[in-house]
Amino acid sequence: MNRSIRKVAVLGSGIMGSRIASHFANIGVEVLLLDIVPKEPNDAEKAKGLTTEHPAVRNRIVNDSFQQTLKATPASLYSPDFASRVKLGNFDDNLKDIKNYDWVIEVVVERLDIKKSLYEKVEEHRKPGTLITSNTSGIPIHLMAEGRSEDFKRNFCGTHFFNPPRYLRLLEIIPTAETDQSVVDFLMHYGDLFLGKTTVLCKDTPGFIANRLGIYALIQTMRVAEEMNLSVDEVDKLTGPVVGRPKSGTYRLSDVVGLDTTVHVANNLYASGEGTDESRDAFILPSVMQKLFDNKWLGDKTGQGFYKKIKDEKGKSVILALDFSTLEYKPSEKVKFATLEATKAIGEVPKRFSVLLAGKDKAGEFYRKTFSDIFKYASFRIPEISDEIFRIDQAISAGFGWQLGLFETWDAIGVKSMLGIMEEANMKPADWVYEMVNAGNESFYKVENGKRLYYDVASKTYKKIPGQDSFILLSNLSKQIVWKNAGANLYDIGDGILNLEFKSKMNTMGSEVIEGIQKGISLAEKEYRGLVIGNESSEAFSAGANLAMLFMFAIEQEFDEINMVIGQFQQTMMRARYSSIPVVTAPHTLALGGGCELNLHADKVVAHAETYMGLVEFGVGIIPAGGGTKEMALRCSDMYQAGDTELNILQTAFMNIAQAKVSTSAQEARTMNYLQEKDQIVLNRSRLIAEAKQAAIDLAENGYTQPKQRSDIKVQGKAGMALFMAGVAQMRLGNYISDHDAKIANKLAYVINGGDLSYPQNVSEQYLLDLEREAFLSLCGEKKTLERMQGLLNGGKPPRN
Structure with missing residues (x-):
């Protein structure tokens, strides 16, 4: 069956239902989100004389749930505008509409009787062949399908999203024995390509895979902590980034998820493990978890759990941690x-x-x-x-x-x-681990010919991990490095394309990275046909320029050195723009400051959907001077059309830089003009470099020619500068900004408007680059700029001096 998903119905509008609906809206799908009709009006509705027949009452539950999701942080939608893709309704009035939908996802309360009752009604309205899946995290999938028609069973499956669905990459696919294989294949592919998920095929066993092992690890960690008398702060430090896990650690994660959720899953795993799980007793709750559960200290949802946030006498937020011996809260301690x-x-x-x-x-x-x-x-x-x-x-x-x-x-x-x-x-x-080792196999994984293999327990041989042909994993290509230095690796990724990978801390752009960009372009121009700049870091594509080096030069007043470094950075960005081969960047996570500027100068950007991009230099007392200010003036110039109020378009760019605004998604980066229509957004992070490579090939094969530097950038001169500076003065009078903020903003206004020109006119890129560099140098000589840089480098926030 040739399936396409244009419309999805989500049944159940709780936290998961609303967030799943939002993520489908993110990818452009039309969504119908339904929930139950309230039994009676609430007090506010009664005061208005409304009854259960009124649409506002009938849809109150779904409306309230979806509104809470829209207000929640982090945002579930890439753009607030995407909320219009979600239509709201209720089971009584709108369940019949699912006959027009391609996929029905059930996300109601975790009770088998309720789910089965809903499926009876679904069968009355769904058309044959429609996908029907459940987002259950604990109920066996096969039990939910009992009593349903053959067509229902063939098209029924478990699709377990992890919360929040936009950000967590896992989608577990759990078929039953009666699920059609084509349905499983479709869901595995759709989740990967369209939803951006790591789709994992699971057996219909308790907790499936992730919760079975993740909850086991969480509870056993707490048990060991209890035995060793370790504190909340100590355990979260030990189980955080140092071992490659989120900053939340163990106890903070439990607070975010909700202790009741953890307890519910653990109790289910204990109950279902009899006779099949040799370690089922491990799911018995440690004493501290049971005490918190009994006290209804469930974490963030109840205001306290293993941590508690309060306001001190000065009104400042303070995080307190639970003392296990007293069950009282005390200030968190440095570990x-x-x-x-x-x-x-x-x-x-x-x-x-x-x-x-x-x-x-x-x-x-x-x-x-x-x-x-x-x-x-x-x-x-x-x-x-x-x-x-x-x-x-x-x-x-x-x-x-x-x-x-x-x-x-x-x-x-x-x-x-x-x-x-x-x-x-x-x-x-x-025993199979010993068999593996005794046979001379010393690892569970190995790489051969650029492909990753895993040890297959059943056959006792190594097999290729399926699906790799769609990905390019640099970690598998160590033998294809053609050049490297301390800060960068240059890979031959095939088909005449090179890939430059940054290797510095947070992938900041110091001298080694700049050398790598120049080397990558030079080598590609001589022997290849394109360059991709991308990496597999979990932290950042690039957090910007090497601030420590800049601060050192500034504190020593080595202005000639700063001028040379900034000039070299500008030349490198311009070379990326004006090389004879296409340069494609593949940003993800953080692309800030210089990392953003590099993307602004690429021939094409292939960005992961979760890319947080911005020109953030203002926060440390300077302006973008790697071509960022110039590029925003250029892009605004290209947007001007007859009849436009040009200063309004330019002011948006000015304010984005002056507020150091960072996009909350690649979609928002597009609205901020950091990404353009020609640029591409990819949902699955694992596909990013492969997609960027294809973009470079396409540019090369479509007759890429070296562009010429621009000299037709329309700037506003004194008129624009006066308007922006007047706004800055008003902000200062209102005490919204400091004197130094005003100074930086006025420098930015000067550059982005093209300097002290008598009237709007066209200027060249080099003209604007020179203005950028001069403003940057002057700000590096300011004491308050140095204080801001030092504040950030010392691990804190720059002071608003």
């Missing part, structure tokens, strides 16, 4: 372990593990205990929850935001050395 200190200089997460596991302090003991336990448990889950280790790793990484999956982490530690630690802790894994 320090010798083992963690020893890893500070180790930038790559996989290289930290040997140091962490060897620690002689409490941190090292904690890691040995928790890793041994979860590795043992994961090994025994094959083949129960999955036949393949890579599915387990994909699920835990995408569902919980871990940089490495469980077996990937075990590989990073060393399979044999970890076995010794596990045996010492009486945590021996399943």
Whole structure:
């Protein structure tokens, strides 16, 4: 069956239902979001004389739920405008409309009787062949399909999104024995390509994959913390970014998810594990979790859990952490372990593990205990929850935001050395691990010919991870590096295309990265036909220029050095724009300051949907001077049409820079003019470099010719400058900005309007670049700019001096 998804009906408008509806709206699908009709009007409705027959009453639940989602942060929609793609209704009046929809997703309360009752009604209205899926996180999928028609069963499946659906990449696909294989294949493909998900095929077992292992790891971590008398702050420090996991750590994650949710899943896993799970007792709640649950201290939803936020006597927000011994809250404390200190200089997460596991302090003991336990448990889950280790790793990484999956982490530690630690802790894994090692296989994964292979337990051989042909993974291409320095690697990724990868901290753009860009363009011009600039960092495409180097020159008043560095940066950006081969950038996560400027000068940008882009230099007391201010003046000039109020268009760009505004998505970056219509937005981060490569090939094959520098940029001169400076003066009089803010803003107004010109006229790019550089240099000589730079470099926020 040739399927296309144009319209999706979501049944249930709670937190998950509304957010799933929002994510489908993000990709341009028309959505129908439905919920129940209230039993009676509320007091406000009664006061207006409304009854349950009034549409406002009948749709109150769905309206309120969706409005809460629209107000929530982080935003579920790429753009507020996309809310218009979601139509609201109720089951009584609008369930009949699902006959016009291609996919029906049920997201109602986790009760089998309620779900089955709803499916009876769905069958009355859905047309044959319509996809019907459930977002359940715990109820067996096959039980929900009982009693349904053959067509329903063939087209029914579990599709378990993780919350929030926009940001967490996991989509578990759980078929039943009666689900048609074509439905499974379609959902796996659609989730990957259109929804941007890591789609993981799961068996219909309790908790599926991610929750089964993730909740086990969370509860066992809390149990070990209790045994070792570790504090909330200590555990969250140990289970955060140092091991490649989110900053939330363990206890903060529990507060965000809601302790009741964790308890519900854990109790279900305990109840369902009898006879099949050798470690089911591990799902019995640790005493502190039970106490919090009994007290209804469930986390963020109740205002307190393992953490509590209060206001101090000065009205400042203070985070308190739970003291396990007293069950009272106390100020969070700075955590320090010798083992963690020893890893500070180790930038790559996989290289930290040997140091962490060897620690002689409490941190090292904690890691040995928790890793041994979860590795043992994961090994025994094959083949129960999955036949393949890579599915387990994909699920835990995408569902919980871990940089490495469980077996990937075990590989990073060393399979044999970890076995010794596990045996010492009486945590021996399943026999198949020993069989693998005894056969001479020393890792769960390996790379051959640029493809990643996994150890297949059933066949006792290595097999290629499926789906790789759609991706380009630089981590698999170490043998294809054609040039490198301390800050960058240059890969031959095939078909005449090079890829430049930044390797500095937060991928900041210092001298090594600039050298890498120049080298990449030079080599591509000589021997290749295109250059992609992209990387696989989980932190940033590029957080901007190397501020530490700039601060050092500024504090020493080495203005000739600053002038040379900024001039070289500008020339590099212009070379990216005016090379003889196409340059395509592939931004993701953060693309700030110089990282944004590089994208502004690419022939094409292929951006991940979650790209947060902005010219943020104002915050540290300077203006964009790598061509960013020039480029925004140029883009505004290109937008002018007869009859436009040109200063209004330019003012938007001016304010974006002056407020250091960062887009909340690639879609918003487009509305801010950082991305243009020619640029491409990709939903699946894993496809980003492959899509950028294809864009470079397309440009080359379509007759790419080297463009010429522009000399037709219309600037506003004194008229625009006067208007903008008047606005700055008003902001200062109202005490909305400081004197130094006003000084920076006036410098920006001068540059973006083309300087002290008597009337609007056309100027060249180089003219504007020179103005940028002069303004930048003068601001680097300001004491208050140096204070702002120092504040950021010291790990805090720049002072608003």
